[in-house]
Amino acid sequence: MEKPQIWVFIEQRGGVLHEVGLELLGKARELAAASGGTVAALLLGANLASLAPRVIAHGADMVLMGEHPLLEPYRLLPYTAVLARACREYHPDILLFGATSLGMELAPRLAARLNTGLSAHCLELRLDADGHLLQMVPGWGGGVVATIKCPERRPQMATVMPGVMKKRKPSQRSGEIINLDLGADLDLSGPRVMEVYREGPKETPLELAEVVVAGGFGIGGKEGWQLLQELAGLLGGAVGATRPPVDEGWAAEEQMIGQSGKTIRPRLYIGVGISGMSQHVVGMDGSEVVVAINSDPKAPIFAVADICLVGDFREIIPPLLEEIRRRLGRNKMN
Amino acid sequence: MERGIVCVKPVPDPKAWDRLRLDPVTKTLIREGIPWAINPLDKHALEAALEIKDAYGTEVVILSMAPSAAQPVLREALSMGADRAVLLSDQGFAGSDTLATSRILAAGIRRLKPFDLIFCGNYTLDSSTAQVPSQIAELLGIPNIMHVTKMEFLETRRLAVTQKIEQGYAKLEAEPPLLLSFTKEANKPRYTTFLEILAAEKRELSLWSNADLQLDPAFIGLKGSPTQMADLLVQPKTRQGLKLEGSPREMAQGLAEKLHQLGLI
Numbered sequence: 001m002e003k004p005q006i007w008v009f010i011e012q013r014g015g016v017l018h019e020v021g022l023e024l025l026g027k028a029r030e031l032a033a034a035s036g037g038t039v040a041a042l043l044l045g046a047n048l049a050s051l052a053p054r055v056i057a058h059g060a061d062m063v064l065m066g067e068h069p070l071l072e073p074y075r076l077l078p079y080t081a082v083l084a085r086a087c088r089e090y091h092p093d094i095l096l097f098g099a100t101s102l103g104m105e106l107a108p109r110l111a112a113r114l115n116t117g118l119s120a121h122c123l124e125l126r127l128d129a130d131g132h133l134l135q136m137v138p139g140w141g142g143g144v145v146a147t148i149k150c151p152e153r154r155p156q157m158a159t160v161m162p163g164v165m166k167k168r169k170p171s172q173r174s175g176e177i178i179n180l181d182l183g184a185d186l187d188l189s190g191p192r193v194m195e196v197y198r199e200g201p202k203e204t205p206l207e208l209a210e211v212v213v214a215g216g217f218g219i220g221g222k223e224g225w226q227l228l229q230e231l232a233g234l235l236g237g238a239v240g241a242t243r244p245p246v247d248e249g250w251a252a253e254e255q256m257i258g259q260s261g262k263t264i265r266p267r268l269y270i271g272v273g274i275s276g277m278s279q280h281v282v283g284m285d286g287s288e289v290v291v292a293i294n295s296d297p298k299a300p301i302f303a304v305a306d307i308c309l310v311g312d313f314r315e316i317i318p319p320l321l322e323e324i325r326r327r328l329g330r331n332k333m334n
Numbered sequence: 335m336e337r338g339i340v341c342v343k344p345v346p347d348p349k350a351w352d353r354l355r356l357d358p359v360t361k362t363l364i365r366e367g368i369p370w371a372i373n374p375l376d377k378h379a380l381e382a383a384l385e386i387k388d389a390y391g392t393e394v395v396i397l398s399m400a401p402s403a404a405q406p407v408l409r410e411a412l413s414m415g416a417d418r419a420v421l422l423s424d425q426g427f428a429g430s431d432t433l434a435t436s437r438i439l440a441a442g443i444r445r446l447k448p449f450d451l452i453f454c455g456n457y458t459l460d461s462s463t464a465q466v467p468s469q470i471a472e473l474l475g476i477p478n479i480m481h482v483t484k485m486e487f488l489e490t491r492r493l494a495v496t497q498k499i500e501q502g503y504a505k506l507e508a509e510p511p512l513l514l515s516f517t518k519e520a521n522k523p524r525y526t527t528f529l530e531i532l533a534a535e536k537r538e539l540s541l542w543s544n545a546d547l548q549l550d551p552a553f554i555g556l557k558g559s560p561t562q563m564a565d566l567l568v569q570p571k572t573r574q575g576l577k578l579e580g581s582p583r584e585m586a587q588g589l590a591e592k593l594h595q596l597g598l599i
Contacts, residue, residue: 018500073504076468077477101499105480108465112433112472117560120432120463134564144356147565190477191495191508198502211598235599253518259462268598289596290573291589306574307592315582316589323590324599 004037004093004131007064007155009083010055011102012045013074013196017054019208020098020162025059027125027165028096032061035127037093040064042086044079046072056175059168064090066180070188077190079106084113086180087155094133095155096125103159111157117150118157121263123164123286133158138259138282161263163207164286204238206255211237212266214257214284217244218273218294219313225250227317228272234324240264242280258283272313276301293317335392335490335510338383339443340376340453341470342396342411344404345460347371356566370404372411375455377523378516382485383453384415384524392450393417397442399427399435402541413526413534420446424543429556436469438554441547443474450510456481456517467515478513479506483520 006028010021021041028039041060043051045067052063066082083106087095095110097103099121111118119135123145126134133156135148150156206212213232219225225245232239241251242258257264258280269287273294274280281304284290292305293313302308309316346368355364383394396411396419398404408419422442430438443452452471457464464480471478483503484496497504498517526534544554552558578588593599 013499076479080472101481101497104464105468105478108432108463108468109472109478111465112436112469115433115560117431117433118465119561120461120465145567146563147567148561149564150561153560191479191506191512193504194494194507195505196499196502197505260457260459268593268596289593289598291593302575302577304573306576307589308575308577309585309589310577311582311585316586318586319583320586320589323587324593327590327594327599 004035006031006037006094007040007042007092009042009097011098011100017051022058022167023165024096026168029059031127044071052177057170060175062176064178064180068182070186073193073196074102076105078186078188080109081187082182083110085183087114092155095157097159099159099161107159116153119148120159122158122160163265164263206238206240207262207264209238210266211235211268212240212264213270214240215245215272216242216274222250231317242274271301274301275299335390335450337393337449338451339395339397339446339449340380340383342376342398343373343458344370344400344407345373345458348459370407372407373455373458378520379453379455380414381521381523382516395446399438408539409534412537413531414524418538420540420542422542426544426551426555431559431561432463432465433469433560434554434558436466436473440470440473441549452513454515456515471513476511480515482514482516
C-alpha cells in the first residue's frame with residue numbers, strides 16, 4: 001500500500017476556524033497512522049498566518065495555504081479554481097470536507113471539476129487492505145449503513161457533518177507551511193458577496209451540546225415543547241427535533257436531527273414523543289446514552305434506546321424535573 | 335428572462351417510508367407499491383420559478399430524471415403552473431451516482447437551451463447528498479448558489495440572492511445564467527386546483543432517452559459513476575433496551591437514578 005496524501009479542507013470565515021475542520025484532522029491522523037500517510041490542511045482566505053499553528057497543533061503535517069485578499073470572504077468559483085489547481089499539482093489521494101453550508105456547496109463543484117467521486121455525510125471513514133477509502137454513509141429506509149468506495153478516480157472525496165468526528169487535543173508538533181500557487185489570474189467570476197451577517201450567538205449549538213433533549217410529533221404543540229426546553233435547560237443541553245415539529249413550527253430548522261438535518265453525538269440523548277423513523281435515527285445513533293420516552297410501547301425508537309420509558313411525557317417530565325433539581329441541589333432556588 | 339428550468343426529483347412518498355424494505359440478497363431497496371411524490375424542496379424551487387413567470391411571463395420547463403413510472407409526479411408539477419415537462423428516462427441511466435446523474439441532467443438542460451435560470455431544491459429527501467445542484471452548474475460552466483432563502487431582480491439581468499449560512503446569511507449579487515438551489519424558507523409553494531390539474535393534462539410532457547441525449551455510456555449509469563457501493567449493512571442493535579416500570583413518577587425517579595449512576599447528572 002502506498003503512503004497516501006490525506007488532505008483536509010479547513011473552513012474559515014473572517015479568520016474564525018470552523019470546528020469541523022479540526023475534527024476532520026483528528027480522523028485524518030487516524031487514517032495516516034493506519035497507512036503511514038501524511039496529513040495536509042488546506043486553508044484559503046486572507047491573513048491566514050495566525051491560523052496555521054492551530055491547524056498544525058490539531059494534527060496537520062503540512063498547511064497548504066492559498067492566501068489572497070480576494071479569497072476573503074468565501075466565494076464558490078475562486079475557491080473551486082484554487083483547490084482544483086492544487087489537486088492537479090499535488091495529486092492528493094483523499095480530500096475531506098465538513099458538510100457545512102460552505103462545504104456542501106464547494107465539495108460537489110470541485111468533485112465535478114476533478115471528475116471524481118464524492119460521498120456525503122459520512123459517519124465513519126476507514127482504509128481497506130488496498131488503501132481505498134471506505135466511506136460509511138447513512139442509507140435510508142431501515143437503519144442501514146452503505147459503504148461507498150471510489151476505486152478508480154482520485155482524490156477520494158467525502159464530506160462529514162460537524163460533530164461526527166472527534167478532534168484531537170492540540171499538541172506541540174511542527175508542520176510545514178506551503179504557499180499554494182494561485183496562478184496568474186484568480187477566477188473571480190460568479191456571484192459577488194455584498195454582505196455577510198450573523199445573528200448573535202444563541203444557546204449551545206445542537207451538534208456541540210453534551211445533552212440533547214429531542215422532541216417529535218408526539219409533543220403535540222408549543223406547550224409541550226416548553227417542557228423539553230425546561231429539561232434541556234436544567235441539564236445544560238440543547239433541544240433538537242425530528243422533521244414534523246419543524247414543519248409544524250414548534251422548532252426551528254436548525255434544530256432538526258437526522259438525514260436532512262444535523263448529526264449529533266452527545267453524551268446523553270433523550271428522545272420524547274419520537275417514533276424513531278430511520279431518517280431521524282441516523283442523526284442520533286452515535287449518542288452515548290439514548291433515553292426514549294413514548295406512550296406507544298411499539299415505537300421503533302425503543303429498539304435503539306438504552307433506557308425506555310413507556311408513558312405520557314406530560315406525566316413523566318414534571319416529576320423528572322423535580323427529581324433532577326433535587327439531585328442537583330437546586331430545589332431551594334425554585 | 336426567457337426561460338427557467340426547474341429540476342424536479344420524484345422520490346418515494348415520505349408518508350410510505352416505513353413500508354420500504356431492504357432486499358437481503360441484492361441489498362437494494364424494494365420500492366414496489368410505494369407511491370412517488372415530488373421531492374418537497376423541489377416545490378419551493380418550482381414556486382420561485384412560477385413567481386418569475388407570473389411577473390415576467392418567463393417559460394417554466396420541468397426537467398427530471400426518473401423511471402417512466404414517475405410521470406404522474408411531473409403532471410403534478412405541471413398542475414402547479416409550469417408550461418411543459420421533460421422526463422429523462424433510460425435503462426442506461428440506472429445506478430448513476432450524483433456525478434453521473436448531474437451529467438444526464440446537464441445534457442437535458444443543454445438540449446433546452448437557451449435558458450436564464452435553473453432552479454433546484456437544496457437537497458432531496460431520499461439520498462440527501464445535496465450534491466447535484468453544484469455539479470450540474472459545474473458541468474454547464476455556470477455559477478451556482480446553494481441554500482437560497484430569497485431572490486429578487488434588481489434589474490432585468492441582475493439578481494440579489496440571500497443565502498443561509500451558519501448562524502446568519504450572506505447577500506450575493508449575480509447575473510444569469512445561474513443555478514439556484516432553494517430552501518424551505520424561500521417561499522410557500524402554491525396549491526393546485528382541479529381546473530389546473532385538468533389543464534396540466536394537456537401540457538406537453540416529453541420523454542427523452544439517451545438516444546436523444548447521446549451521452550457516452552461509459553459516463554452514465556453504474557459504469558459511469560466514480561463512486562460504488564461496496565457494502566450495505568443493517569446496523570447492529572447494541573443498545574441496552576432497559577425498560578423502566580411503574581407509575582410516571584416512579585419511572586422519572588428511576589431515570590434520574592440511572593442518569594446519576596452513569597455520571598450524567
